[in-house]
Amino acid sequence: MITSIQGGVCAAKGFSASGIHCGIRKNRSKRDIALIYSASRANAAAVYTTNLVKGAPLIVTKAHIADGCAQAIICNSGNANTCNADGIEIAEKMSAMTADALGIRADDVVVASTGVIGQPLNLEPIAAGIPVLCDTLSSEFEGGANAAEAIMTTDTVAKEVAVSFTVGGKECRLGGIAKGSGMIHPNMATMLVFLTTDCAISSEMLAKALSSDVRSTFNMVSVDGDTSTNDMVAILANGAAGNEEITCEGEDFAEFAAALNTVTVALCRMIAGDGEGATKLLECVVDGASSLCQAKTVAKSVICSSLLKAAMFGADANWGRVLCAIGYSGADVDISRVDVSFRSAAGVVDVCRGGAGIPFSEETAKKVLLEREIEILVSLGSGEYGATAWGCDLTYDYVKINGDYRT
């Protein structure tokens, strides 16, 4: 059984975290650097952006966790440390300083950065901040919350979630934090997500669980169609729960994977619902597909349509835009079998059956679409596969936030 519990990265035993303002950002009230630490060396896995332009921290992290282990995560916001001539050197120094302060190996540090691309990252505030981060590490709820706040960019809310579950009779915990908002259209990896668990699991199985999970979770989120240069999901598993280590597929692995999926789906919903400028969480639920690939392609195409996103902002049941997005998705769909409905806490309204419009009450539709969370239900009528994609509406504030992000 998977139970929701309080906290984020500190929910699992043996993990502590902190987040402070060190001076990368001008605004002194905004935390801009986070540290997550495991009391013991942990198994680690990560997935990264497929963008050919890769942030320097990703290249350094990939090398550091090549051995399947890590013990700390250091992450700054306000500057992506990407497209800078000395980026890798800076990321290496940031890791080394963290390792020194914690007394751990430099190659056991996961390093990440998020913010503006192409501006040199000044190490001075980071050097001054790292000892403070170490001094303020806390395994209490507050430590994780401060870290979650420190990795935010244009996010409006910090994103934390945690669950408890049982493996081999032992209670385990898995939690995470995420940074979402803009430049969110992950491909094989995603935005910044840091996950911790005290479940004992080998680094091979950890990597397997993570890479399999992101395909149906973070890779199905889109805020604006832009795949970031710095996307990363990293997970540390320190085994503090005391269960027998998971080293192969089976019941225990399935339980771990289900717990992981509960946390990642919750983070996906938080990231999409807090997309830049968003007023609504959009969830496109596709069923009746002839393959998983078809279901995913259709769900993601619908969630990415700028026209549909704008219509949802206006609570306008313009379902023709759903059909249009299905039609150009690239999936081989029999349009004459497609049904579309909109659903929310206020009810459900059927708008299209067999590829053609049906009469519906505009009043009911408006009521359904004025809610904060909207499901777009698409039935393809051609098979047994399904998929879900998450996104948000397109609003004036998205334009405002991105019209002048650097200043």
Add this chain to the structure above:
Amino acid sequence: MITSIQGGVCAAKGFSASGIHCGIRKNRSKRDIALIYSASRANAAAVYTTNLVKGAPLIVTKAHIADGCAQAIICNSGNANTCNADGIEIAEKMSAMTADALGIRADDVVVASTGVIGQPLNLEPIAAGIPVLCDTLSSEFEGGANAAEAIMTTDTVAKEVAVSFTVGGKECRLGGIAKGSGMIHPNMATMLVFLTTDCAISSEMLAKALSSDVRSTFNMVSVDGDTSTNDMVAILANGAAGNEEITCEGEDFAEFAAALNTVTVALCRMIAGDGEGATKLLECVVDGASSLCQAKTVAKSVICSSLLKAAMFGADANWGRVLCAIGYSGADVDISRVDVSFRSAAGVVDVCRGGAGIPFSEETAKKVLLEREIEILVSLGSGEYGATAWGCDLTYDYVKINGDYRT
């Protein structure tokens, strides 16, 4: 020599046009139906959307010009006649009524519709309007201008262009009108564009010239990444210029293709610059690519980035977003060789060399980006190929227009 001349679809000899308000739209001051007519039967070619959801008029048009001939184009705005159970029947009737009124064959009519998807199209106002359209046909500038206005949806300006050129010692003319604005991300075909020419050219060579041209023109335009269900480019060539018919490749065909390209590029710029809510025309000019495909993929990815589009709206030289869009484009680019500059009537500002940022004057950059037409210059440093893509900025008005389009 290709010379710009006044007019649109009536610039070529033997063509007349009209545009009136017939009642499909509630606003009586907005023309909503257009007719283009050739005094003699013309050779015809067209390309269509690749969206699996295809407007009923496209299916009917495709059948009508299967024989390579047509004599009239009828097009309404305000309703797309798409995703309606009786769509094809309606489009056939619209053709038949036009043919009857003009005394031509029903299968010599090109039929098109644009507007809201999924609402039944009422034939009554169309039936009443067609005789008026026929009575008001004019070969003067005004006829073409009225037709250009009648096919507009959220366009803010009518789009017309025409050129004269010489084939086999005879002066020929080629002109066109376009409807752009939203749901603009053509694939193999595009928005509504109607072209007329008095140049004599066989229907085979006409089709060849058109399908080759759209690959580097309309297919390189994006306003919002949404490929419409009703995109169509159609061309009629009536031979009234009296040149010897072009029936194969060679000097004459090259001259015709160049004239066609002059008109289509001009229409692309008009469509992109008048994208929904746009305040700026964006032109991404890529050179130094290792293949044409690489150049096109990069140019189109840059022009489609919501983040870059919003930055351009804010006149913010956020070049990291250009690199980001190159990186996720799918093209195999050596990022360390990429240079980026912004150019406009106010000057040029170099922002990135060899994949990394270089110091530049923010003041100059602002001045460059405050212009109405912005070029984003990308050099890939890997070869001799180039491509251009056209788009527009992402603005508050895009959201406003699309947040409540149906009402």
